[in-house]
Amino acid sequence: MNLVEYEQLKFRLGDLLRTLSERAKASDWQESVGDRLRAFAITLAEDNFGLMVWGDIGHGRTSLINALLGAKVLPTDTALPTRIACSLAYGDKEGVLLEQTGGGRHLDSLTELAAQWDDPGAARRVTSAEIKAPAETLRQGFRFVDCDRPTATGLNHSGSEHAASIDAYLLVVSYPGPLDSDALDCLGSSDPGRTLIVLNKHDTAEIDARVACLARLRGQVAGRLGGTVPDVFSVSARAGLAAKLAHDPAALQASGMLPLEGALVNLVVSEKIGKVL
Ligand SMILES: Nc1nc2c(ncn2[C@@H]2O[C@H](COP(=O)(O)OP(=O)(O)O)[C@@H](O)[C@H]2O)c(=O)[nH]1
Ligand SMILES: [Mg+2]
Numbered sequence: 001m002n003l004v005e006y007e008q009l010k011f012r013l014g015d016l017l018r019t020l021s022e023r024a025k026a027s028d029w030q031e032s033v034g035d036r037l038r039a040f041a042i043t044l045a046e047d048n049f050g051l052m053v054w055g056d057i058g059h060g061r062t063s064l065i066n067a068l069l070g071a072k073v074l075p076t077d078t079a080l081p082t083r084i085a086c087s088l089a090y091g092d093k094e095g096v097l098l099e100q101t102g103g104g105r106h107l108d109s110l111t112e113l114a115a116q117w118d119d120p121g122a123a124r125r126v127t128s129a130e131i132k133a134p135a136e137t138l139r140q141g142f143r144f145v146d147c148d149r150p151t152a153t154g155l156n157h158s159g160s161e162h163a164a165s166i167d168a169y170l171l172v173v174s175y176p177g178p179l180d181s182d183a184l185d186c187l188g189s190s191d192p193g194r195t196l197i198v199l200n201k202h203d204t205a206e207i208d209a210r211v212a213c214l215a216r217l218r219g220q221v222a223g224r225l226g227g228t229v230p231d232v233f234s235v236s237a238r239a240g241l242a243a244k245l246a247h248d249p250a251a252l253q254a255s256g257m258l259p260l261e262g263a264l265v266n267l268v269v270s271e272k273i274g275k276v277l
Helices: 002-024 031-044 061-069 110-118 120-125 181-186 207-225 237-245 249-255 257-276
Strands: 049-055 087-090 095-101 105-106 125-131 142-147 166-174 195-200 232-234
Touching: 002 031, 049 061, 049 087, 049 257, 061 142, 061 166, 061 195, 061 237, 061 257, 087 237, 095 110, 110 120, 110 125, 166 181, 166 257, 181 207, 195 207, 195 257, 207 232, 232 257, 237 249, 237 257, 249 257
Parallel strands: 049 142, 049 166, 087 125, 166 195, 195 232
Antiparallel strands: 087 142, 095 105, 095 125
16 A cells, blocks of 8 residues: 555545444434544544664755655754754644753754755754754655654653554665664664664666665664564655656666655555554
């Protein structure tokens, strides 16, 4: 199932629930049945998908988010201070809420945010950034958390506010791709069944090298985790975004983004169906 099919299914289910709750009202069904149907319809309408994108700086986490959105929403090439998580969700206009030592601060644009990250003194004071942007994929309910490690600022897989709202994890590493022992530790203590690994920048590797790097990374992860091993996807976030902006289906295919997006949607939809039902 893809996101569009899920949305259609959700609307059909919403209609069905409304009809059923009207029937419940008109007949002698217990009132609690109607209440539960209405509550379920509301949960379904409000749902959204939380994705945490993690990995070391420079591997293309932010570029990948932009590629998934099909728009250059977030500034790339920023030395985002480590252990700061940036969250990104829908807003009808662009804006950023920065939490920093000495109080919060609102920025009206992501250009101002990029300037903030480029100033190491100012960036160091920031403890979190909540970004809103009017992108279509965000309007459909996707939310992102961009951070270096899931443990950054306490964002481990249980307990924290962000962690509770995360449906899937994307670990981003770039070619040639072996994971360092820290990343393997982090992966090992995470939730592999809800994680996809992205081997980014495949435009920088020849086909033969891609096959070898993918096999090595898969072997490394399987050796460490055993059992459920996250799928690994070879992509070029840069080429994927360019292809979407140019409406070029062949280039989008070559970027590797489509299988990743398919797997991502399957993962979050099955998570969501499991939670909602
Ligand atoms: N060649 C190539 N470069 C990429 C790709 N994705 C990202 N980059 C570059 O890698 C650098 C770091 O990207 P960025 O998204 O800021 O990484 P982050 O620190 O992980 O968020 C930037 O110069 C990007 O243009 C890609 O698919 N191919
Ligand atoms: Mg970044």
